[in-house]
Amino acid sequence: MAKTIGNPISWAAQSLGATSDHVTESVSRIGSSATNQLPMVQTLTLQDLRACLRAGYHDFLETRADAIFIVLIYPIAGLLMFGFALNMNLVPLLAPLVAGFALIGPVAAVGLYEISRKREQGNEVHWLDAFGVFRSPSFGAILVLGFYLVMLLLVWLMVAQSIYVHTLGPEPPTSLVAFATQVFTTGAGWTMILFGTAVGFLFALCALAVSVVSFPLLLDQKVGLPVAVVTSVRVLRHNPGVILTWGFIVATLLVIGAIPMLLGLIVVMPILGHATWHLYRRAVA
Numbered sequence: 543m544a545k546t547i548g549n550p551i552s553w554a555a556q557s558l559g560a561t562s563d564h565v566t567e568s569v570s571r572i573g574s575s576a577t578n579q580l581p582m583v584q585t586l587t588l589q590d591l592r593a594c595l596r597a598g599y600h601d602f603l604e605t606r607a608d609a610i611f612i613v614l615i616y617p618i619a620g621l622l623m624f625g626f627a628l629n630m631n632l633v634p635l636l637a638p639l640v641a642g643f644a645l646i647g648p649v650a651a652v653g654l655y656e657i658s659r660k661r662e663q664g665n666e667v668h669w670l671d672a673f674g675v676f677r678s679p680s681f682g683a684i685l686v687l688g689f690y691l692v693m694l695l696l697v698w699l700m701v702a703q704s705i706y707v708h709t710l711g712p713e714p715p716t717s718l719v720a721f722a723t724q725v726f727t728t729g730a731g732w733t734m735i736l737f738g739t740a741v742g743f744l745f746a747l748c749a750l751a752v753s754v755v756s757f758p759l760l761l762d763q764k765v766g767l768p769v770a771v772v773t774s775v776r777v778l779r780h781n782p783g784v785i786l787t788w789g790f791i792v793a794t795l796l797v798i799g800a801i802p803m804l805l806g807l808i809v810v811m812p813i814l815g816h817a818t819w820h821l822y823r824r825a826v827a
Contacts, residue, residue, distance in 0.1 A: 580769060581759065582827035583776045586784040590824045591791065598817025601658050602809075605667055631714045633721050638702035640800045641742055642695045643807075644793050647814070648753040649688040654815030655758045655822075662823075680760040683767040687756060691749060698745045702738060709734035750789045751778045758822035777825045788821065 653672025660667050660674070675681060709730045715721035725731035755777050756770040765773075778785045792814055799806030 601816035651815030658819035
């Protein structure tokens with residue numbers, strides 16, 4: 543039978559309908575006493591993190607041009623956000639915007655998970671394979687979880703703005719240099735840094751808990767969104783030190799990648815994306 547291009551609206555409805563069935567099944571699993579139906583969580587070590595980063599780097603080398611083509615979208619979007627933030631009223635949100643990339647990073651890397659999954663199966667991969675996520679039965683659940691992370695980013699930006707208003711605000715800074723001077727040379731500036739860092743850590747912890755393995759799990763297994771999120775939280779609870787270390791590594795590399803006008807993300811994002819897939823494989827049986 544010849545393949546045809548379906549109606550996007552009907553295709554989206556079918557995806558969301560299939561996802562609702564998975565969600566219903568997942569809720570019944572979680573509510574039942576048969577917890578052995580949930581994916582089994584494995585014990586991780588720091589050696590696993592090193593192995594995942596090495597595997598992610600090798601995946602990046604094997605699909606280098608393809609991965610770079612995909613993740614170019616991410617730094618370009620970041621540059622647009624950066625330019626928008628150069629408005630003096632939004633300068634205080636520059637740092638929260640860069641830090642907020644860690645919250646939505648798992649969404650940007652979904653296509654990379656798909657490439658690593660296909661490479662793991664021994665298939666020859668092409669950058670178009672990243673769009674295989676659109677054919678996943680769990681694509682609706684991936685959309686919902688991605689929407690949650692985007693909303694989390696927006697809430698974080700509103701909270702960061704509120705912190706600025708109550709410390710250095712409410713008047714916008716006169717220039718970027720004046721703002722930086724005010725931040726690092728006044729007590730109110732250091733209060734904003736410390737309080738903002740503490741609150742930002744809580745947002746990052748929430749994002750890490752619900753997404754550390756949930757996106758790869760949704761791609762790999764027929765599970766609903768509740769099971770994916772619960773499994774991700776269980777991975778964090780079972781390996782708190784290792785997963786928090788992983789979160790620190792991700793945040794550090796994203797900051798390093800963001801320093802040269804976000805262009806470093808062209809390399810950092812694919813390595814972390816592929817590495818996250820391998821982390822999922824080690825964390826979930």
